[in-house]
Amino acid sequence: MAGLELLSDQGYRLDGRKATELRKVQARTSVFAQADGSAYLEQGNTKALAVVYGPHETRGSRSKSLHDRAVINCQFSMATFSTAERKRRPHGDRKSSEMSLHLKQTFEAAVLTELYPRSQIDIYVKILQADGGNYSACVNAATLALVDAGIPMRDYVCACTAGFVEDTPLADLCHAEESGGGTSLALALLPRSGNIALLQMDARLHQDHLDALIEAAMTACKGLSKVLDDVVRQHLEEVSVLTRD
Amino acid sequence: MRDTPLSNCERRFLLKAIEEKKRLDGRQTYDYRNIKITFGTDYGCCIVELGRTRVLCQVSCELVPPKDSRPTEGIMFFNLELSPMASPAFEPNRQSELLVMLNRQLERCLRNSKCIDTESLCVVSGEKVWQIRVDVHVLNHDGNLMDAASIAAISALSHFRRPDVAIQGRDITVFSPEERDPIPLSIYHMPICVSFAFFLQGSYLLVDPCEQEERVKDGLLVIAMNKHREICSIQSSGGIMLLKDQVLRCSKIASVKVSEITELINKALENDKKIRKEGGKFGFAESMPKERITTLKREEAPVEMADVKETANEIVNRTETPTEVVSSPVLVAMGTAQVGEGIVNSWGLDEDEEDEPQTEDTKTDDVMVISDSEEEEVVILNEEAQKSTKLSKRK
Amino acid sequence: MSPMKLCVPGERLCSTEDCIPGNGTYLRHGSIFASLAGYVLRKNEGEELPVISVVRETEAQLLPDVGAIVTCKVTSINPRFAKVHILYVGSTPLKDRFRGTIRREDVRATEKDKVETYKSFRPGDIVLAKVISLGDVQSNYLLTTAENELGVVVAHSEAGAQMVPISWCEMQCPRTHAKEFRKVARVQPEYLQA
Structure with missing residues (x-):
């Protein structure tokens, strides 16, 4: 941690942002033609791709299907070229399994699965470039893909990371800030109702700062939801213009 | 083999009880079960019992070359195994979701919080460092494996002693425990996980759920804290929707619980140290009480004795007095006697059964046949003797 | 066409007193929220309340339901x-x-x-x-x-030609004039092509 100042005296971070500034978010939906829904999202330098298939009949063992709602099947993987060192095991290791499990639980809460009994919805997410905030980029990309596929959801699911340095909460951490050893909190939020779908925090933080940290993460998520909203509306307008003429 | 599914009535019963703030074993919402920590004969081995959940943890170490990215730090390796003896639902060699979740949470709680000073584990920078391996085995599953595992891990790490090393130039000599006393690990703080289970769409929460409560839960929130009120990790799972003040409230409850548990761990460590110094016997075998019937054992169940006296008096006053009871046995025939009065036989066939049970007035001649079987003929033995006894009684 | 309103999942459309929830919406706390991203359509059924639904260009996957x-x-x-x-x-x-x-x-x-x-x-x-x-x-x-x-609407005979239905249990091949047994559907005459 020596030499890297996460927050300078003037309040600037390593990449020149202010404490509560988010990185630049760019996204596109319907990038794949054959999938039911797909989205590509860039959050700063983190690039994530999400593809949704479904709802369709439960493949494989029929015993996995639930009689009253759909099963959501998630797979999270990182491309071998996504990190500085080549990843030898893109999926199947514990971290990826845990992330897949969390994604599955997050979306099971957000998608109206009761409308599709005995069927399966597949969500595949891949990180093409990892620069901090992997989980958040996945959740955001998967949300866009689900909206693109026309699967009914309660609300958008937006996720963002937040950190804490010298009594100031930072929003949207990059890789250097995450691995610097300070606190990092990942939060998935349904912005309109303010419900937290997933909360994950590592590294030490005093209990009194928890409130401020969660607040910062929630504000960042709400800001992010506006960006996603714009992307979806723009896409809808584009499509409608094409079909009207 | 698969676990028996929970029936709908059990589920409803549990949820209804939780709504009324009652738990199966009579605990309050924020109460933990009894925690018992025992250490083994070797350093670094400990068993934690949380109610009936039992977890064993063993810490060991070996010299290995360090990771390229961190040449001056030791390596910590965590492994949690769900042994099939813990529950019929656990199958060997099966990577289940629970296993992944527990492992990751344990890693996050202990490794990312930097509770152990890894730099002190370095022997020769870039060549040899200590790798500390923490193995946790679940022996019995009765709910809340996460908390028990974290308590066991941190207790075992605090108890562990690694061998002493001496470096002379390029030679490393590792001393065995007999040559030089082993050194304890330097632990900065003790992170302990506290689990909160949410029910009924997040309206109710319970601390330390037992196994049946875990089955009906909606989701789980695990907060790892140390006694200095620093949060080491938070993890919410199960897809529940939380509100920010719920999380803050849980963290406050967790801080109280963690300080209690940390005291317990310290006390147990102190006890063990004292016993070892005094030369007394220690280890698992000693911690199990001998000469005690271990089967047919029932734990004490707390009974509400609030107004027992008043309720009892009420019941007594309300009931009617029982009929007169003749306490002395009445000899009916040789070899049979009667104590008390029986009720009138209502199996009755409508014959002339004026079953006035034995009074000396009626039927002194015959022996009272107290059987309502018509088929068998009751043979009365020893008629003369009976007749003589009857005559003698009359006198 | 009058421009229809765009909506996204989670957007509040109206309260339960104004409309009945239709396709692509869900109820929560007495209000109707959208669950799909698309256009809001308000249809007057002739009864008391109009039905509000969200339509998309590409229809989402339909699942076969009982009775379909x-x-x-x-x-x-x-x-x-x-x-x-x-x-x-x-x-x-x-x-x-x-x-x-x-x-x-x-x-x-x-x-x-x-x-x-x-x-x-x-x-x-x-x-x-x-x-x-x-x-x-x-x-x-x-x-x-x-x-x-x-029942069977289209069937090919063993010779390979599309057969013509004769009765509710037989179909005839136009080429070989062989009759084959099928459970034939009685399709309305206006749907039949020559």
């Missing part, structure tokens, strides 16, 4: 049942095929025990059927053709 009329293709037959692939639900094509089963006793409404599947369906036939059950863990969708309007 489906068009399927027979893949294999068996003395006890016939296995089919469900291709259309109503008039919407499905992107993925679903599997279905037509049991022997569900082929006809009368004389159920005298049914022979070999004389009712053949592999490759297009059949109109109705869904009676979503099936449980073991089985697929259960279908029935036990009505006059349900």
Whole structure:
């Protein structure tokens, strides 16, 4: 941690942002033609791709299907070229399994699965470039893909990371800030109702700062939801213009 | 083999009880079960019992070359195994979701919080460092494996002693425990996980759920804290929707619980140290009480004795007095006697059964046949003797 | 066309007192929220309240529901049942095929025990059927053709030509004039092409 100042005296971070500034978010939906829904999202330098298939009949063992709602099947993987060192095991290791499990639980809460009994919805997410905030980029990309596929959801699911340095909460951490050893909190939020779908925090933080940290993460998520909203509306307008003429 | 599914009535019963703030074993919402920590004969081995959940943890170490990215730090390796003896639902060699979740949470709680000073584990920078391996085995599953595992891990790490090393130039000599006393690990703080289970769409929460409560839960929130009120990790799972003040409230409850548990761990460590110094016997075998019937054992169940006296008096006053009871046995025939009065036989066939049970007035001649079987003929033995006894009684 | 309003999932459309929730919406705390991204459509049914729904250009995947009329293709037959692939639900094509089963006793409404599947369906036939059950863990969708309007619509003879229906249980090949047994659907004359 020596030499890297996460927050300078003037309040600037390593990449020149202010404490509560988010990185630049760019996204596109319907990038794949054959999938039911797909989205590509860039959050700063983190690039994530999400593809949704479904709802369709439960493949494989029929015993996995639930009689009253759909099963959501998630797979999270990182491309071998996504990190500085080549990843030898893109999926199947514990971290990826845990992330897949969390994604599955997050979306099971957000998608109206009761409308599709005995069927399966597949969500595949891949990180093409990892620069901090992997989980958040996945959740955001998967949300866009689900909206693109026309699967009914309660609300958008937006996720963002937040950190804490010298009594100031930072929003949207990059890789250097995450691995610097300070606190990092990942939060998935349904912005309109303010419900937290997933909360994950590592590294030490005093209990009194928890409130401020969660607040910062929630504000960042709400800001992010506006960006996603714009992307979806723009896409809808584009499509409608094409079909009207 | 698969676990028996929970029936709908059990589920409803549990949820209804939780709504009324009652738990199966009579605990309050924020109460933990009894925690018992025992250490083994070797350093670094400990068993934690949380109610009936039992977890064993063993810490060991070996010299290995360090990771390229961190040449001056030791390596910590965590492994949690769900042994099939813990529950019929656990199958060997099966990577289940629970296993992944527990492992990751344990890693996050202990490794990312930097509770152990890894730099002190370095022997020769870039060549040899200590790798500390923490193995946790679940022996019995009765709910809340996460908390028990974290308590066991941190207790075992605090108890562990690694061998002493001496470096002379390029030679490393590792001393065995007999040559030089082993050194304890330097632990900065003790992170302990506290689990909160949410029910009924997040309206109710319970601390330390037992196994049946875990089955009906909606989701789980695990907060790892140390006694200095620093949060080491938070993890919410199960897809529940939380509100920010719920999380803050849980963290406050967790801080109280963690300080209690940390005291317990310290006390147990102190006890063990004292016993070892005094030369007394220690280890698992000693911690199990001998000469005690271990089967047919029932734990004490707390009974509400609030107004027992008043309720009892009420019941007594309300009931009617029982009929007169003749306490002395009445000899009916040789070899049979009667104590008390029986009720009138209502199996009755409508014959002339004026079953006035034995009074000396009626039927002194015959022996009272107290059987309502018509088929068998009751043979009365020893008629003369009976007749003589009857005559003698009359006198 | 008047510009319709765009909406995104989670957006509050109106309260339950103004409208009845339709497709693509859900209820929460007395208000109607959108669950799809699309255009808001308010339809007046003539009853008290209009129905509010969200429409998209590309229809989302429809699942066969109990009571729906489906068009399927027979893949294999068996003395006890016939296995089919469900291709259309109503008039919407499905992107993925679903599997279905037509049991022997569900082929006809009368004389159920005298049914022979070999004389009712053949592999490759297009059949109109109705869904009676979503099936449980073991089985697929259960279908029935036990009505006059349900049954084989298009079938090819052993010679390879498309056959013409003669009666409710026979079809004739126009080339070889051979008759083959099928359980034929009584399609309305206006839908029949020459």
